[in-house]
Amino acid sequence: MKRIRAGLILTVVLMSTGALAAAAPAGKPAADKTAEEPQIAGVEIPRPNGAFLGLEIVRNNFVLSFYDANKEKVAPDVARATMRWPVKYQPTDERTVLNPGGDGTSLTSPKVVRPPHNFRVFIALFVEGNDSAVETYSVDVRG
Structure with missing residues (x-):
């Protein structure tokens, strides 16, 4: 249970800083x-x-x-x-x-x-x- 909570907290922290969003695969790249x-x-x-x-x-x-x-x-x-x-x-x-x-x-x-x-x-x-x-x-x- 502690591992799941720690993982969720880490995910929330990474998402709020934008680090996870940059690492996650983006759908289609923005068209130039x-x-x-x-x-x-x-x-x-x-x-x-x-x-x-x-x-x-x-x-x-x-x-x-x-x-x-x-x-x-x-x-x-x-x-x-x-x-x-x-x-x-x-x-x-x-x-x-x-x-x-x-x-x-x-x-x-x-x-x-x-x-x-x-x-x-x-x-x-x-x-x-x-x-x-x-x-x-x-x-x-x-x-």
């Missing part, structure tokens, strides 16, 4: 959410339809990638995009048009974006046959 959730390259821009855009500067050119609600890359649902950003080397803003890239999931610009890449860019998305922007964004670029 960062490893499972896809990452959006560059600046993540949420869209009104639940999808996402990813804006990055690759080799000094803008790349605007398109993602669905699950953050998987998809084909662009717009024909082109325009971008405008302020620069210090001239009084007017720089501008460029992004057209479909070679990968089928992005729009890219042929214009070189001179460093430093520390500015606010204004983005307008256009569908084929419409001169009015269907979506507009204002995004800070740092890097």
Whole structure:
């Protein structure tokens, strides 16, 4: 009887300190959410339809990638995009048009974006046959 009582006391003490919980086998290990959730390259821009855009500067050119609600890359649902950003080397803003890239999931610009890449860019998305922007964004670029 004394052994059972001593064993119960030891179990209660170990459980209260967490030592027993660490030694006991845990059911399923906690899932690492960062490893499972896809990452959006560059600046993540949420869209009104639940999808996402990813804006990055690759080799000094803008790349605007398109993602669905699950953050998987998809084909662009717009024909082109325009971008405008302020620069210090001239009084007017720089501008460029992004057209479909070679990968089928992005729009890219042929214009070189001179460093430093520390500015606010204004983005307008256009569908084929419409001169009015269907979506507009204002995004800070740092890097």
